[in-house]
Each structure stands twice: as C-alpha cells, then as structure tokens.
Amino acid sequence: MKTLVEAVNGALHDELERDPSVFVMGEDVGVLGGVFRATVGLRERFPDRCFDTPLAEAGIVGTAVGLALAGWRPVCEIQFDAFGYPALDQTIAHVGRYRARSGGGAPMGIVVRMPYGGGVRAPELHQDSPEAYYAHAAGVKVAIPSTPADAKGLLSAAIRDPDPVVVLEPKRLYRAPRGEVPEGEWLVPLGRARLAARGDDVTLIAYGAMVGVALDARQRLLEDGIGAEVIDLRSLVPLDEEAIVGSVARTGRAVVIQEAPRTCGFAAEVAALLAERAVADLRGPIVRVTGFDVPFPPFSLEDAYLPSVQRVAAAARRAAGAE
Amino acid sequence: MSAGLGPEARLELYRDMVLLRSFDEQAVAYQRQGRLGTYAIHWGHEALQVGALRALAAVDWVFPSYRESAIGLLRGMPIETILSWWRGEPAGAWDPREHAVANICAPVGAHVPHAVGFAWGKRMRDEATCALAFFGDGATSTGAFHEGLTFAGVVRAPVVLLCSNNGWAISTPVSAQTGAEKLVDKAVGYGIAGVRVDGGDVLAVYEATRAAVARARAGGGPTLIEAVTHRMAPHATADDPSLYWDEERVATERRRECLLRYERQLADLSLIDEDEAERVRRSCRDRVREAMAAVERRAPVPATVMFDTAFADPPPGLERDRDAVRREEEGGEGEGAGGGP
Numbered sequence: 001m002k003t004l005v006e007a008v009n010g011a012l013h014d015e016l017e018r019d020p021s022v023f024v025m026g027e028d029v030g031v032l033g034g035v036f037r038a039t040v041g042l043r044e045r046f047p048d049r050c051f052d053t054p055l056a057e058a059g060i061v062g063t064a065v066g067l068a069l070a071g072w073r074p075v076c077e078i079q080f081d082a083f084g085y086p087a088l089d090q091t092i093a094h095v096g097r098y099r100a101r102s103g104g105g106a107p108m109g110i111v112v113r114m115p116y117g118g119g120v121r122a123p124e125l126h127q128d129s130p131e132a133y134y135a136h137a138a139g140v141k142v143a144i145p146s147t148p149a150d151a152k153g154l155l156s157a158a159i160r161d162p163d164p165v166v167v168l169e170p171k172r173l174y175r176a177p178r179g180e181v182p183e184g185e186w187l188v189p190l191g192r193a194r195l196a197a198r199g200d201d202v203t204l205i206a207y208g209a210m211v212g213v214a215l216d217a218r219q220r221l222l223e224d225g226i227g228a229e230v231i232d233l234r235s236l237v238p239l240d241e242e243a244i245v246g247s248v249a250r251t252g253r254a255v256v257i258q259e260a261p262r263t264c265g266f267a268a269e270v271a272a273l274l275a276e277r278a279v280a281d282l283r284g285p286i287v288r289v290t291g292f293d294v295p296f297p298p299f300s301l302e303d304a305y306l307p308s309v310q311r312v313a314a315a316a317r318r319a320a321g322a323e
Numbered sequence: 324m325s326a327g328l329g330p331e332a333r334l335e336l337y338r339d340m341v342l343l344r345s346f347d348e349q350a351v352a353y354q355r356q357g358r359l360g361t362y363a364i365h366w367g368h369e370a371l372q373v374g375a376l377r378a379l380a381a382v383d384w385v386f387p388s389y390r391e392s393a394i395g396l397l398r399g400m401p402i403e404t405i406l407s408w409w410r411g412e413p414a415g416a417w418d419p420r421e422h423a424v425a426n427i428c429a430p431v432g433a434h435v436p437h438a439v440g441f442a443w444g445k446r447m448r449d450e451a452t453c454a455l456a457f458f459g460d461g462a463t464s465t466g467a468f469h470e471g472l473t474f475a476g477v478v479r480a481p482v483v484l485l486c487s488n489n490g491w492a493i494s495t496p497v498s499a500q501t502g503a504e505k506l507v508d509k510a511v512g513y514g515i516a517g518v519r520v521d522g523g524d525v526l527a528v529y530e531a532t533r534a535a536v537a538r539a540r541a542g543g544g545p546t547l548i549e550a551v552t553h554r555m556a557p558h559a560t561a562d563d564p565s566l567y568w569d570e571e572r573v574a575t576e577r578r579r580e581c582l583l584r585y586e587r588q589l590a591d592l593s594l595i596d597e598d599e600a601e602r603v604r605r606s607c608r609d610r611v612r613e614a615m616a617a618v619e620r621r622a623p624v625p626a627t628v629m630f631d632t633a634f635a636d637p638p639p640g641l642e643r644d645r646d647a648v649r650r651e652e653e654g655g656e657g658e659g660a661g662g663g664p
Contacts, residue, residue, distance in 0.1 A: 023447075048447070054477055059436050059470030066440020069384075069419060071448065086466070093430055094437070101426045104632035105418025139633050162635030191638065238638030 001178040007148035008038045008113070008169060010181065011155040012075065016046045019073060022159060025051040025060060026077030035079055036115055036174055057087040064110050065094050071107070075159055078114035081168070082125035087112070088133060095164045096139030110164040113155065115171035117209050117259050118291075118306050121299045128296055129208075129260035134166040135236045135269070141165040142236040143190055146211035148179040150234055153188030161190065170209040177212075191238035195247075199227035202253035202316045205244060205270055207233040210257040210307060217312035228316055236266055244270060245277045252283035253319040257307050262290040287315040328526070330594050336377060336525050337589055338603055339397050340369040340582050345607035346393045346402065350409060353615060354560040359409040363389040366556040367523075368487055370581030372457070373397065374528030375485050375550070378536055379455055386425040386438040386456040390487060394457070398422040402614035403621075413624045416632065431492070432458055432465030435484065439475040442482035442539070453539045455483040455532070461492025463506050472547070476513040481539035483532060484515075484547045487522060489554035494567040507549035515545045522550030523581040555580060626652055 002010070015022050024042055026034070030052035033040030042050040053060050057078055064074035078084040084091075091112065098106045118127035134142045143158055143165055145151035151169060158165035196211055197218055204214040211232045218228040229247050233240065248254045254274055256267035267288045274286050289307040297305050328336075347366050354362045365372065368390060376385060376397050387394045393405050400422050408415025408427065419425045425441075428434035438456035445452035462468050463486060475482055486506055490497055503509060510517025516538065520531040528550055535546035553576040557564050564573075589595040630637065630645040 054470075054473050056470040056473055058466055059474045062433070062436025062467055062471060063440030063443065063474050066437040066442070066454070067444040068440075069425065069437065070441045070444025070452075072444050089430075089433065089467070090436070093433060094428075098426070099634065100629070100632045101416060102418055102632075103413065103416030104635075105416075105420065106426070109635075141638070238640065241640065 002148045002181045003175050003178050004145065004148045004151045004169065005036055005038050005174040007152040007181045008155055009040060011152040011159070012039060012042055013045065014185070015075075015156055015159045016042065016049055019159075021071060022073045022075060023049050023051065023067060024075045024077070025053050025064065027053055027055055027060075027079050029077050034077060036171065038169075039077065057083055058090050061087040061090040061095060061110075061112060065090065065098060065108070068108050068110050069106060073109050073111075073159060075111040075113065078112060080126045081114055081116035081128040081130050084112070084114055084130060091134070091140065091166070092137040096137045099139060099163070107162070108164050109162050111155070111158045111167060112164070113167040113169060115174065116168040117170045117172060118296060118302050119172035119209060121302070124296070124298070127299070127302065129258065129291065131168055131236060132260060132264060132266050134168075135266055139164065141190055141238065142168070143234065144168045144170070144207045144236065145234065146170060146173065146208055146232050148181045149186070150188050150194065152181050153186045154190065154234060157187045157190055160187070165190065168208065172209050173212070188234065190235040191240055192234065193240035193243035194232040194234050195243070196230040196232045197228070199229035199251070201227045201251055202255060202320045203229045203231060203247040203251045204255050204257065204312065204316060205231045205233065206257040207236065208259070210259060213307055213309055213312055214257055216309040217316060220309060220313045221316055224317070224322070226316065226320055226322065239273075241273060241277070244273060248274055248278045249281040252281055253316070254282070254286045255289060255312065255315045255319050256286065257289045257312055259291050259306055261293045262288060263293050265290055284319045284321050287319045289315045328529070333589060333594060336373055336529070337585060337595065338607075339373040339377065340525060340585060341603050342396055342607045342610070343369040343372060343393055344582055345604065346396065346405070346611050349608065349611045349615070350406070351560060358615070358619070359406065360411050361559055361561045362409050363392065363559045364556040365390050365393065367554065367580050368489065368552060370525035370585065371485070371487055371522040371528045371550040371552060374525040375455060375457070375483070375532045375548075378529050378532035379453065380536075382423060382451070383453045383455060383536065384419070384423045384425060384438070384441055386434045386441070386454060387427055388431065388434065388458050388462070389427055389429055390459060391457045392427050395422055395424040398424055400424060402611055403618050406615055406618045410618065413628045413632075414621070432462035432467040434458070435462065435468050435471030436474060438484070439471045439478075439480045439482050439545070442480040443474070443478045446481050451540055453481040453483065453536050455485055455536075457485050457487055459492060460486060460488040460490065460497050460500055460506060461495065462486070463509060464500050472509070472513040472515065472545070475545040476515050479542070479544035481542075482545045483535045483539060484545060485532070486547065486549045487552065488549050489522075489552050491554045491558065491568070493558045493562060494564075505549065507547060510547040513547075515547060516543070517547045517549070519549045519551065522552035523579065523584060525581065525585050552581070625649070
C-alpha cells in the first residue's frame, strides 16, 4: 500500500529509468527531493536528470520548450498550484501551440505536474484549483488522479504522451489514504474515466480530491435509499464523454463537483456536454457543487468554501427530485 | 576590417543582405496590395541579421522574433514559406529541425528561454550545438528575458542572446524602456558576457557573434550582444511613426543605413561595382517575385489541417469537428461544426 505522493515518486523513478531523455526539473526537486518529497531519491539515482532550477516558473516551462526541441522529455514540477500562473504565458502561448506553429513538426512532449487544491491549511495561493485554465489552453492535455494507482499510471502515460500534459495532483490526498499501486509498468491511458462506485439513481461526476467527497456523499445517500454512481474523470483533456453520457443516460440525474470557483469552471463544461448530448435522458436539473466565485479564503474558512459531503448529498437529492 | 573573411565571403554577406532587403521591400509592397497580412518591417536590420547568422555553424539553431521573419532564407528555407507565414497560410509553418530555425515568436521576448533551454539541452547531450536568439530592445523589459538570462547564467548554456536595439518598441524609445544606461549592462547582473556592437556594421556583428559562439562552444557560457542600430522604417505596415519620431533625424539615419554602408565599403575595396550591385539586386528581386507568384498559384490547403497539426495524438472530440469542417469544405451542410456534438 502506497500513498499518492509515493506513487508519483515511483512513476518518476520508473520513467527516468526507462527513457534516458526524461528530465525532471523544478524548484527544490533535487537535493531536497521536492517540498512534498515527490522527487525524493531521484537526484541520487539520476544525478544528471533531476535538476534544481532557479525560482522562476516561466523560466522552468520556457526552458522546457527549448529542451523538448532539443530532444528531451522535460517533466517540470511547479511547487504549488498558483505558482504556475507566472508560467501560464509559456504554457498557453508556446507549450500548447508549438506543435501547430511548426506544422505538426516540433516535438513538444512536456509534462508540467503540480500539487493542487485546498484542504491542507495552507497560506494564500497554495490551495488553488487551476484546472480550467489548462483545459481551456488549446493543445494541452490535463490529467488529475485521485488514487495512488492512477497517480502512477496517469503520470507514466503523461510522460510517454507525445503531446504536452499538465498533471494536477490533489495535495490533500498526497499522504492519505493509501492504496494498492501495481509494481513495474503501469499505464492509465488519458481520456478514460474510472467508475468509482456503481449506482442507479444519480451520477456524481468528480475528479481529484472531490472523488472522495462524492464517495462519502454516496454513503450518506444510501441511508436515504438513493443509489449514487460516482465517476472519477481522471482526465479532463481528453474527456471521456461516453462514460459521462452513458452513466447519466441510465440514472437521468447528474451532479458535477469541483473545488474551483463556479463560473467557467470545468463542471460547467460537463454540464454543457450533458445539455448537448443527454438532455433527453435527464429527469432533473444538472446540479453543480463548486467552490465560490471568491478568492480561496484564509484556511480557517476553507471548510466553508470547499464542497462538503453534506453539500454534495443535498445537491444529489435535489437532482433526484427528493428535496 | 574583419579577419579571416576573403573577398568571396564578403560578397556572400552582401548578397544575403540584399536578399533580406529585397524580401522586405517587396513584402511591404505586397502588403499594400493586399497580398500579405500586416507585415513587420526589417529594413535597416539586414547587417545585424546577416552578420549574426553567418557567424553560426549550420548545426546551430536560430530563434527569431518577427523582426527576423526572413532569417530562414539564409539557411535555404524557401521564400514561399516566409511569404505564406505573412499571408496567414498553413504553408507558413515549418519544422524547426529542417533548417535549424525555430518558428517565429510573435510575443516579444517569450522565445528567449526557448533558445536557452535548447542550447542547454544540446550541451547536456554532449552535442556541439549552440543557439542564437534574436530579440529587440523592448524584449529586455519582459519577464521571459529575465528568466531566460537567469537560467542561461546558471546552466552556462551555449547561447548567444542577440539584442537588436533599434531604439524603439513601436512608439516607446529605449529611454522609456529601461533605467539602464546601456542594455548590455544587464549582462553583468546575470553573470554572463556582454558586448556592444554597431548593428549597422555587418562585419562588426559577424566578428562579435563569432567570438560569442566560439566562447559558447568552448564551454564559456552565454553572451548578450547588444547590436545598436536605428529603426528607420515603421515597426510594421500598420504603424505610423510620424506620430512619435523626428522625421529629420530618421532621414539622417537613413543616409547611413547598413546596406548602403556595406556597398560603399565593398566598392572602396573594388570588390563590387554598381553594375554588379544592380545585378544582385535584380536577381534577388526576381527570386522574391517568382516565389510570390508560386505562392499565389498554389491551391489552398484544406482547413482541416488545423486539426491535424494541433496534437500528435488528438483527443477524440476533435475528430468530430474535423469531419464537420471537412463536410463543410466539400460543400455539405457541415452540421455540427463548431456547434458541439
């Protein structure tokens, strides 16, 4: 049994071992092993391919573009979610566009991974959920694990993907719960959702740390005789549309959950997809449970901000017409 | 006078400069005729572009800004490709590995870290490949320039950072761009070599770049070259510099423009006469004209190319949109294009 961060570390070890062009870079990833210890041990084993960069996120992602052009497979660590904002320019304007700009010629297999999300009592700008920014950036794929096994499998798949992939790791799940992680080669293809729990009455669609909240809500709903299905998206780009539409076609009810602020969040994209492709199957409103359209609050208030089991359960009852 | 450059090599530089000049002058005319989109003019920058590029080995990569859009011509890139780029056509995209020329970076300064990362990456592979990034004076104010040079200094990347200081970022003069006395002074802060050179003197730029590349290849790290010149033409075809500059001063500057200067130098050495100069000019003009004619004769590329080049392994949803656009192009209704599933 491993933690999610240990699974990330395992994937990095395996991929560095497998492919001599994989190059891990970021702030404090080498000697320290990363502030969350995701890169611990890499420097000892691969001294030339685990690099402590200057404190400059746009420089990290910007030089990664050049490294990719030179034949490397850079795996950049951004220390915290919101520290990625200075690098959004490089990510949106270059990482996601270089391939098109070069007529499909330039290799741009870059991974940008970062811990994200709230729930760990962290200071300002250490708790953001920036997934919509990346999902909206054309040319970039986005993966988000919620289990240790998926953390290893998605990261390995991302590193092997020929396109740039942003991997967002839910930091509140870094240390617990533990889960089984397959040893050796283990790939979870991007674009396939995971059926986290089966149910017939309502579909709860979530990713990252919200999958656990949805599963807890499902337990509570069972007490009321409501069977909730929980879908863990695992990858936002590509999106497993069939898994979402297929489940809602059966249950007729949908709740979409995200930590990020509501407006233009990824839950809105899922709701729009259901409106376009599953409206005939819907027997109630599509309900979103999200963070609020305010900056992530000081951590003493974060429990009031983050979608809770209670809110998700209430939303599911509303979607199911039971409230 | 530049050491080691024989008469033929000097004439080669001249022909390169004339080709760039010819491209530029005709591109402006084509834009006025509605045959190109908005075009960024490089008139007066030929000396520094040619001098820097010719100091590189063929394996060294160039990272151009829009001001060096035609730099690939010096590496054998077809003129058609550059014209297509300014026409907003897919044929204007190129694989940077083909001519060791990175794609044109439109946002100012953003490609500086690309060049640094590339050079660093080659060095880590023990390849003797350097990189050269062209950027303007305005770029030195950007965060990307700062982070790029910070990385370059730390990793000792074999990179030449060539600042084409033409005095203007559109309407903003260098004096409003920085408190630094000279842009090259910034090199000190990054712990890298810096050199300032007359950007209107092709041989001076050639020598400065040659020294910088030699240092880079020998493991001596990056160099910031400030090539000082004047912008004597509008920033781009959409610009009206009469609103911000002194026309009289520019007229004086134009009398010392780089191609004229070099032509006189060559004439003084009896390496060229007016007949030969005119022959070179005519030949370059014809090449650009023929390329433009070829571009305009070409059948348009299907719009679906935008789907084919965005990803190596595209998300399945794109296939649906691609099919819809293809049906539209084939004259069908294209139901669903841009309208969701």
